[in-house]
Amino acid sequence: MGAIGGVELKLEKEHKAQMPAACEERILVLVRLRPLSDKEIVANEVADWECINDNTILYRNPLREGSTLPSAYTFDRVFRGDCSTKQVYQEGAKEIALSVVNGINSSIFAYGQTSSGKTYTMDGITEYAVADIFDYINRHEERAFVLKFSAVEIYNEVIRDLLNSDNTQLRLRDDPERGTIVEKVTEESLKDLNHLKELIAICEAQRRIGETSLNERSSRSHQIIRLTIESSAREFLGKENSTTLAASVNFIDLAGSERASQTLSTGTRLKEGCHINRSLLTLSTVVRKLSKGRQGHINYRDSKLTRILQPCLGGNARTAIICTLSPARSHVEQTRNTLLFACHAKEVATKAQVNVVMSDKALVKHLQRELARLESELRSPVTPSSNNDYAAALLRKKDLQIEKLEKEVRELTKQRDLARSRFKDLLGMIGNDQDSGQSARIDYHNKRAGDTWEDGYSETESSCLADSNQFDKRIIKFNPVHNYDRERRCHHEPLNNHEDHSMTDENCKEVQCIDTDGTGRGNNDSEACAIPNGVSEGQLALTLNGYVDVAGQETMSTRMTGDREMNHIQESPTFSRGWSCGADVMSVTSSPYIDRKNIESTPPNGFEKSFPGRPDGYKMKIPSLNYGAHSGMHSRNDSLSSLGSASILTSADEKIPSIHSFVAGLKKQLANGQVQGTGLEAGESGRGLDPMHEAPGTPVDWPLEFDRLQRAIVELWQACHVSLVHRTYFFLLFKGDRTDSIYMEVELRRLTFLEETFSQGNQAVEGGRSLTLASSKRALRRERQTLAKLMRKRFSKEEIKDLYQKWGIKLNSQQRKLQLVNQLWSNDKNMNHVTESAGIVVKLIRFVEQGRALKEMFGLSFTPPQSRRRYFSLKNRMGYLV
């Protein structure tokens, strides 16, 4: 709907009936096979393609029988070589083209390899369509029409006005209402059909054409002819209730994809060919991505062509694509590429709307009416209306959430008190131990390399594990719009050259317009990595770091800043919570479910301003976990905690509210209708209200979503070569509790970022350390070796034998333990395998799950973890620690 200022506009009945507003439909895909050309006949070319009916084209090549490539392709309509352009128009493109007279944007474009017949087809289609448009105009005298004509070409990524003989380069501009527009393009008012023919002749004369060995008159540019039609009912002209239908039809004759080896291009032709192929490549990438749904970043901005065509590809337009083919055997590869493009295109949906422009008067009138309605609603708030009902329902929902939060607060307070009393007991016992001459203080940092823990886990092993997780200890920038459902790339495969936009002229020579294996990606996803407005890098930064409970000091990992502060052990036994950290996490982690626009318009933490109150003097000091190769100081807990605790980096003096004040403030805001995104003002539900349970987009069907997230994470672990210990730890801690969603999303984003970074061949440099795919692989290999060494210590001979049998390892084979460990976590698709692997790793490293306490290492919890060491040494005396 052509909305002006967000106002819904009324349509004239006649037009509304013909095309309901916002109608989603697939792109119409037509395929036109041309006959063999004279040149091809002379060269004794064979026609390998045949249209076997109106919808199917078949590849018949006796030499290729048994080939795994598809031989039949089905489309909305296919046209044989002897079909005329008029037939293609009448039976294919006409309906779409003529939508324009009803106020619906439409586009017809021809796509195909060089010399396949695009210009031949589009010339005819344009002429027939315009003739029909004039015919329509003549038959509808009750309406006044204004026609405007413009034409541009994109030549070597430069836009030129085809109605203007000077070579001025036109620029593209993004208009908030009209989308991408070509600035300063000439628009001629059309008088009649003859005038139009004259203008088309001018365009033809201006367009860049060159000779190649495949086509004497090869179009070296993409041509876009645009006809804009506005119409109003004469009866209402100049009156208040006058409305205008306004739409454009684009006739687009693309330059043809080409292989330099076939066109024998050199010099200028070769350069043109490179530009042509490059922009067609972007077009095919956009179409391919759109064909898989609109998730993720669509790289329209990678070429001028796709920027201009954006509305035709998934926007407000009806679109028909005519794919032209040569039947010649020598072109089979290009023909297949075109058909592949056509297959993707037929999956792309657009959402055309009737575009209605109101006269200023009508608009003012409409706005006045709207204002009056809103005022009257405001004056009588008790009057039941759908809005009020909605608001009431929303408030009820929020009340329930608050109740739930309060319950949680009570529960957490209880846990905190319990922890405090445990802590006191512990201190008492430490005192006793010290009195008796046995220091219970665990000075991890003074442990020497090679020391062995009482559970037999040596420092060397520990350091290996820690080392393998170095990358966990870096700062990660979130990618707020990245969709983790997007297709996974295999890091072992080379990046698809076809999508390397930095290709040289040399490799351009053989570039094909289609990404045939579908694994390629646009190279310009940088935008997707942007940090949402209003979110500081600090807030977005995660540092994966550890938690160490040292000598009975209560510390929290929820604010790992990675700075010097962490080098200290918290002096005071004050127990603190990381609520503001949690709130930050929400603001970041909720984003996979919301679109970029929402992210950008939503403050990272709607509550920060209202709850400034972390108690003065709050300072969390967390012992540094030194993983450095030189330190030689690794503790068991160091390594364990390094494996994946994710916490948000916030500024050291940030204020953290208590949960009570948070809830109280929340209630107050709700009562005042101030809470952002409560839906009262924007019609959206609960954004930012309860970060734990109502994170925007937190799925209703959590078990299903949990399963999906878990699988995505497991796959990414595998793709990023993440430490097995980390995987195990995470996997066992997060078992489907609804509140796990936060941790899972944090992890998912961390991994998505890593994968993205690795796939681009970049290194993640965080916390002063660099991490590459290769270094992760190496670290993982070392970790597997370390785990293999632990096999003997953790399992009995019989158990090991059973494991070998179960995992299909020959009892007399070499390096059996390593073979076994190499199999662990190797199948990211099989959750049974994953569970079994986790079970073995857990035993190897002797983790004991401690529920919430350990979850804290991943960033959010209010319960202090117990020291493993203390657990072992004191458990007999302190049953409640178990």
Ligand SMILES: Nc1ncnc2c1ncn2[C@@H]1O[C@H](COP(=O)(O)OP(=O)(O)OP(=O)(O)O)[C@@H](O)[C@H]1O
């Ligand atoms: N369906 C058809 N029937 C008869 N001749 C055709 C047909 N399609 C194309 N031709 C002829 O094939 C030749 C190449 O066609 P055209 O120039 O339209 O190809 P193109 O795809 O636009 O090429 P390029 O991308 O190089 O501009 C022309 O001589 C044209 O007349």
